[in-house]
Amino acid sequence: MSATAVVGKAIPKVDGAEKVTGRTVYIHDLKIPGMLYGKIKYSDRVSARIVSIDTSEAEKVPGVKAVITAYNTPEIRFGFLKDNTALKKDRVRQYRDEIAAVAATTPEAAEEAVRKIRVEYEDLPAVFDPDEALKPDAPRVHQTDARGKPLKDNRLRLPWRVEAGDVKAGEEASAFVAEGEYEVGWVTHCCLGTSGCIASFDPHGNLTMYSNTQIPSLARTDYMEALKAMGLRGRVRVVNAAIGGGFGSKLDTYAHEYIAILLAHRTGRPVKIVFDREEEFFATSPRQPVKVRVRQGCDAEGRLTFREISMVLDNGAYTSWGATTPTVMMMPATSLYRVPNVRFEATCVYTNNTYCQAMRGYGTPQVTFAIECNLDELAEKVGLDPLEMRLRNANEPGEITPQGFKVTTCGHRECIEEVAKRLDWKNKRGRAGQRGAKRRGVGMACLMHVGGGAKIYRSDGCGTLIKVDDFGNVDVFSGSMDIGQGLDTVLRQIVAETLGVGIERVNVIVGDTDVCPWDVGVHASRSTFIAGNSALNAARMVRDQILEFSGQMLEAPPEILALENGQVVCREDPSKNLPLAKVLRRAHFAKIGNTMFMAAHFYEPDTDMLEGEFKGNYSCTYAWGCHGVEVEVDTATGHVEIVKYVAAHDVGRAINPMLLRGQVQGAVMMGIGYALSEEMIFEQGRLRNPNFRDYKILTAKDAVKVEPVIVETEDPAGPFGAKGIGEPGLVPSAPAIANAIYDAVGVRLNRLPLKPERVLRALKEREAPSGPCGALQREG
Amino acid sequence: MAAKGFSYHRPTSLGEALALLADLGPGAVPVAGATDVWVNLRAGKLAPEALVSLRNVPELSGLRKTEHGLALGACVTHAEVEDDPWVAEHFPALHQACSGVGSRQVRNVATVGGNLCNAAPSADSAVGLLLYDAECRIETGIGHRDVPLTEFFAGPNRTVLGPGEVLAEIRLPLPAGRTFAGYRKITRRKAVELPMIGIGARVTLGADGRVAEARIALGVAGPTPLRVRKAEDRLEGELLTREAVAEAAEIAAQQAKVRDSWRGEAWYRREMIRVWIPRILDEAVLSRKG
């Protein structure tokens, strides 16, 4: 590994002090002179025709400046399939449908006015179960697509299917086959900072959106389209406040943003809409529920022969970018472990449930739960230790997977071995002779994720602009965003390293589309890799400019010069060393110079956007990992306690080990919540638990001590060898825990969360299929 | 959002508080830690004309150890109980119940009196107090009356407090004899949770080694926190055997009016009563020995 001064060092997050002292400015803190407060009237029905809307009483509330509905504003269509509108006309399809909105001088007046809006509905049939929704006589959620073309059923017209090799032949060659059905429900991002924005028009009709989006550049395009729909021709600028958590929740633009734009335009004043906690729960889009069927087989030695996966996703009533998660689920489906013959198929279905979105992992937590639980079942059929099963099939460097992914560096095997060692797997697996109510067991599960961007959009690029002042202070303008993951710290490290200056010299500016270059967005664990490479390249260009000029000054060839410790150093003659600041001033002011050093670079990874057959290589490199867990199951209560948790990740190289551990620790907690406790409970489309009392996100007291193991494979494509790590840390948690529960008490749970009631029910049903709770036929 | 339209008063003596409540009339609501009041205000379930804060009323504060037992001012916070080693030793089930409420931040302001007056079926400290035969002193403005806690609750979120009345003090006699007690709330996570079912048990042994007093109390097993007399009867006068405890637990499980809801299933709530009453007593016996 190359020697570095700041890269690879555990440098605390640069925004840490600001955050813990309460100085960070979130969207909630922002106020603009003359600003009004917007509030949304949501549907009272889950599926109905809107007969009439009476806003007359709302308009009379003192302080109210505008009340809008779909009937007095231009239609703004948005979403991945443009099947959603900012305000709903004629028909509602889910409880969170926006029917009207108010702008008022105080939030209280806006709330009061919203309460006074009267809507008359005529109920229509609704459908909540995706399997039901697929039946021919199911109530139709949409009659037509966005263009008005009639739809004949609730199935989304999305081509999520990939096949490679010969599945049939693979199956015939199998000595063992395991088959199973797995089910995961809704969970939500739970950002501490709720969603919100301020829309503000200048007198020329130019829009500034103060926002907390994860996709400033794409959001700008969306808002421009909205202006067009409104018949306006102004410019759009997106300015981000600090983001209090993203996790995929802000990967799209949403109705409340368009409503703020409509209200701002109607009133001629800036309008702020910020969600309260309940809204954040019910009016943002959760991770999709999925039912997955897996069949996979292996030969007599446990080598995988084929894998077949089909799944049904509950899309909800409208379509976000989250509907593309199957394009990423395909990756572990076809390529986690070496499987020659694979088939994957996903069906997204409209229902009258809340519409879904991507959430950390972009579908891979759902599909990995199915694959990794099923793999343990297959190992059992073979009579193989699941550890051995995994080692036998682990991915290898240099392999090209059936779907066409090019595996360059790969620490898969090493991650598995690290977990086995640290968990004392050989001694702890399959412990016999346990007595008493509490039984222990160990389990593991692996992951594969994109580690070098993901070409889900037509461009996976990011731009960076760097300028240097007369004293060696560096400004880095990146198209990417810090959403709490630490990008601003990592970019500082990369640029500081390249320009040989201290990290305190480097300033990172993000989140303003008037100032920063284009970027596709903060998702897919791509920012350190893509924005990092972009910044690295721009910094190298600036470095070369400085060295070129220094060469002229020192009459030395630039090749023997370098930037280190704020100096231009001459490798062959240290007496020629010059302070960087002196070179910079000379370049700027002296006759020979009259120049400032700056450079811009747009980094577009050399990868494929997958379409049609969905084959190719959509990431520059892939991230690998293995989680191992020891659990203690209370067989009398069904309660699962985590005794030990090891998370091994191939990260290429840790640019900042402290932030990396933080990412892993935080992600594992999210993964454990997904596995054991979190669930959004919808009854007939209505969210019953839109608050932190009833939505069981884990608390600080539930925090588990996680042992992160950093496996460094130094990826040649990554900045200083790094791969992405933002999402991987939660992907294998649920299957690792489910597998450990099986080891402890011998019951398989194929449905998340693995809450105590479910565990206990499974235990009881095994003992007495018609026993005390077997008779109670409530949910399983 | 902030609810509006009420006045806020901060009396500094009990007399002043009672007078204010009387003057302001039925639209005035007493408030202590406001951890229930504020939630209800925000949800629109409560729209008072006036809030009368009891936090600066010295007569309602403080934890007093008397020769007979413990007297808790109604405004004693859960954190005060949590931090008191004497309470932990002599009233362990109450201590456990109070220490498990919400989070430390909530316990720092939420009062024990507020927990009783709010009268949620799930009230944790109420179950702890039921185990120790707590009695409530109610100040009426013209005098006071004492009501056993078993008669204090009138239904979900309802008590026997009349308009203008204030809960002043909660008194608990010290159990006479060797006592084992504990409280367990069944939750999915370790903090900021209301119980899916709250389970408390106490046995006090007489000189003959038999159970002189047995108390089994439950939360979320009926419209109010409640005692299960039939289960208690099964133990009183008996030796504290595993069989007796298991049977008492079974009776409690059968008697509990648990419900199926999206917060929890009835069979599971019942099963936890069965499992935890013996465990609570086991743990209490073990910790006394150790």
Ligand SMILES: Cc1cc2nc3c(=O)[nH]c(=O)nc-3n(C[C@H](O)[C@H](O)[C@H](O)COP(=O)(O)OP(=O)(O)OC[C@H]3O[C@@H](n4cnc5c(N)ncnc54)[C@H](O)[C@@H]3O)c2cc1C
């Ligand atoms: C985040 C959170 C977590 C919580 N977790 C738990 C939990 O785990 N377990 C649990 O049991 N509860 C829990 N609660 C509920 C609440 O904290 C408790 O019920 C608490 O004890 C209420 O006390 P308070 O002082 O805040 O009461 P307040 O909100 O001030 O008052 C509650 C009610 O009692 C009345 N009142 C208060 N004091 C008197 C008095 N002296 N005389 C007459 N009337 C009075 C008020 O008028 C009001 O009706 C939680 C609440 C929150 C917000």
